[in-house]
Amino acid sequence: MxxxxxxxxxxxxxxxxxxxxxxxxxxxxxxxxxxxxxxxxxxxxxxxxxxxxxxxxxxxxxxxxxxxxxxxxxxxxxxxxxxxxxxxxxxxxxxxxxxxxxxxxxxxxxxxxxxxxxxxxxxxxxxxxxxxxxxxxxxxxxxxxxxxxxxxxxxxxxxxxxxxxxxEPPDIAIPAPVDGKALQVRALRAGEYDLFPTAMQDLFWSTLWKIGMQSDRGGYRLAGPKLLLPEPVEMRSHGVVPGVIQVPPAGEPIVQMSDANTAGGYPKIAAVVQADLWRLGQAKPGSFVTFKGVSYREAVAAMDPVENYLARVGTTSALYRAL
Structure with a gap:
């Protein structure tokens, strides 16, 4: 016990x-x-x-x-x-x-x-x-x-x-790109990306976002400039998964995390790649994050260093336990 x-x-x-x-x-x-x-x-x-x-x-x-x-x-x-x-x-x-x-x-x-x-x-x-x-x-x-x-x-x-x-801790074995004082997280364009004007898209990628104090296992609220649509968009609720970044009408993005809802109707501007979700899970409220756009192929390839790291840990651990 x-x-x-x-x-x-x-x-x-x-x-x-x-x-x-x-x-x-x-x-x-x-x-x-x-x-x-x-x-x-x-x-x-x-x-x-x-x-x-x-x-x-x-x-x-x-x-x-x-x-x-x-x-x-x-x-x-x-x-x-x-x-x-x-x-x-x-x-x-x-x-x-x-x-x-x-x-x-x-x-x-x-x-x-x-x-x-x-x-x-x-x-x-x-x-x-x-x-x-x-x-x-x-x-x-x-x-x-x-x-x-x-x-x-x-x-x-x-x-x-x-x-x-x-x-070896993974943040040492797989160093994260750092943009100044912020963690840089890779992300894909999501389903409603093109609904946002070019100026709002550019603002999303260029902003130093602060993880708000209201953030929790359900989602991270990002503080920064407002990502506003030219006019309100009404959508049917659709499935969401951890990593999806939704933008409510007020314009403050929310990154869905482990306890994210299963569905929601807010427009999705981007989605954090799987290889970086663990890094985001270790980010504290009050810390800063930026997003870097990547292609689908780059998102898939980003898992290679993670899988190689886990394989090395597995091999080394088995050897130590056997000694």
Whole structure:
């Protein structure tokens, strides 16, 4: 068991989310940083979709009631196991009674704790992710609170192997283009791009956007100039997915994130490429982002460095665990 000692708002159990159920009005949910989940599970020899704890408010503290291998990935949360500091993107062994604490990150927004074997919580619609809006999945369909006890999938745990090693963080292994003080995110033109006048299109690509304080797992509200249409456009609601950038009538873009609605009627100006969604998931409210237009071919090719990085982590982790 894992006992939660300290937890503030919106720390939840997540995996990679629900696939194939958006047609029923159920959003994907899942981690905001899928690379962090995959690497955490890979370090431990887990299935890459084993459920984790996504931490986005700090400090966060848990106590291990049994011996357990775990990994901490994502934002550099200055993790401590008892009195021992842990490097970022690292797996370690906890003993029964040990306390793990994650602190406010020096960089990034969300930390992830994976456990050997994963968390033993019910699969609902194929996922253990917490669906906050509907109140199901994860641990009782809600954020974690002090006193919660999370069971571990000991029966599904892989063969014990070495711990005490880590992975190169992906933002170092795959450097992000930086435009001044802003994260540069690649994006494709979306379905209603041509509805926007050329001046509004140019404004979208050239603006230094600030991620607003009202941003959350559902979407990032971007503060900057207004992207206004010549006249209001009424549209039927249509399917949306994480990464889609919609523009409401007031002109402030919204980037749909993990808990995005399954459908919406606002015009879509662009869509963040899959290879950069994890970077956006680690962007804090108040930070800045710019968008760079790419072609479909470039968007597909952008996944190559990500897949190569994960392959290297998998190979290296298997070798270390076997030592």
């Amino acid at each position: 894992i006992e939660v000692l300290t937890s503030f708002a919106l720390n939840t159990v997540q995996d990679k989310g629900r696939v194939g159920v958006r047609r029923f009005g159920v959003s994907t949910s899942g981690v905001m940083d899928p690379l962090a989940l995959t690497v955490g599970n890979t370090l431990l020899g887990n299935d890459e979709n084993a459920a984790c704890i996504e931490v986005q408010t700090f400090p966060f503290r848990i106590r291990f009631t049994i011996d357990c291998a775990f990994a901490v990935t994502g934002a550099d949360c200055m993790a401590r196991l008892g009195e021992v500091s842990l490097p970022p993107w690292w797996c370690a062994q906890a003993k029964a009674g040990d306390v793990l604490q994650l602190n406010a990150p020096k960089r990034g927004a969300r930390g992830y704790i994976t456990f050997r074997g994963g968390l033993d919580l019910p699969l609902i619609l194929g996922s253990r992710s917490t669906h906050l809006r509907s109140g199901f999945g994860g641990f009782e369909g809600r954020p974690l609170m002090a006193g919660d006890a999370l069971p571990l999938c000991s029966a599904a745990a892989p063969t014990e192997g070495r711990v005490g090693f880590g992975a």
